[in-house]
Amino acid sequence: MKKILVAGGNSGIGLEAARQLTALGHHVVLLGRDAKKGQAALAELQSQPGKAEFLAADLSTHSGVRAAAQALLASHDRFDVILHTTGVLLFDDVRTADGLHPFFAVNYLSRYHLTQLLLPLLRKSDSPRVIMLSSHIDLDTKIDFEYFPKFVPFDFGKARAAIQYGNHHYAVHLKNTEKNVLAAVVNAGLADTGIWRELPAQVRDNMLGSRKQNTIPESAVIPVALCVNDAWETATYWGTIGKLESTLLNLDLQETERLISVCKEITGA
């Protein structure tokens, strides 16, 4: 039985992964902002063979991440997997309490920050791993450090790839710094989940209609397989929905180090 933290597990692809993982008898701890959705998820999962818990957390701020980590460190002695499925989709130039854009804060930085704080629990596992959901981006994306990490003014088209590429760099950083931790970035595909809820209906319809959609269970196939199977390479990118095929991440190490040092500076972790 594995103990799996599913950040963003109260809805969408994270909840579907939690369904499949508890059906296999694993123990999941769900994190999400909305406590009502968390309780509804628990009610649904209670008939499964595996155990499920929920912790409400706002991972868009440094203090929210720290509070969640503190609660988890106090109540758990180990995590085998951290599965990051948190995400927002916002185009407006809005800012969190820390002055960051929520797309950066939630879809990348909180993953770095939370994982760093929970490394002591991952190190207790025989086979620890960190799995991060993202969307497809080119693997030769370059980070503009004049623009990263404040992204002022926020331009989604210009910022998106660099923000999501943070996950890839963090996977490589984990490979280089944490001997036993497997790290992967997974393309989430295009599934009709709550992530589209903040968008005006027309934009949402255009975006969802522009490419071939897949089902939510299809988006969960790779994340679940990476949670339960031990034989895969780190640090890897899993780009094709439903196919257990990966590309070994071969990134510019100076860029990885620079990005990680910026994240350390911002979060202190």
Ligand SMILES: NC(=O)c1ccc[n+]([C@@H]2O[C@H](COP(=O)([O-])OP(=O)(O)OC[C@H]3O[C@@H](n4cnc5c(N)ncnc54)[C@H](OP(=O)(O)O)[C@@H]3O)[C@@H](O)[C@H]2O)c1
């Ligand atoms: N669905 C797609 O087509 C698609 C495409 C590309 C990438 N992705 C990625 O796939 C992952 C899963 O998304 P999804 O499609 O399953 O969407 P979703 O149903 O909206 O799930 C997103 C999750 O993130 C949580 N979350 C958002 N802001 C948070 C915050 N400040 N603090 C804590 N939790 C927060 C949400 O919790 P609350 O609801 O409680 O806020 C929810 O559980 C995300 O990383 C997303 O970027 C999805």
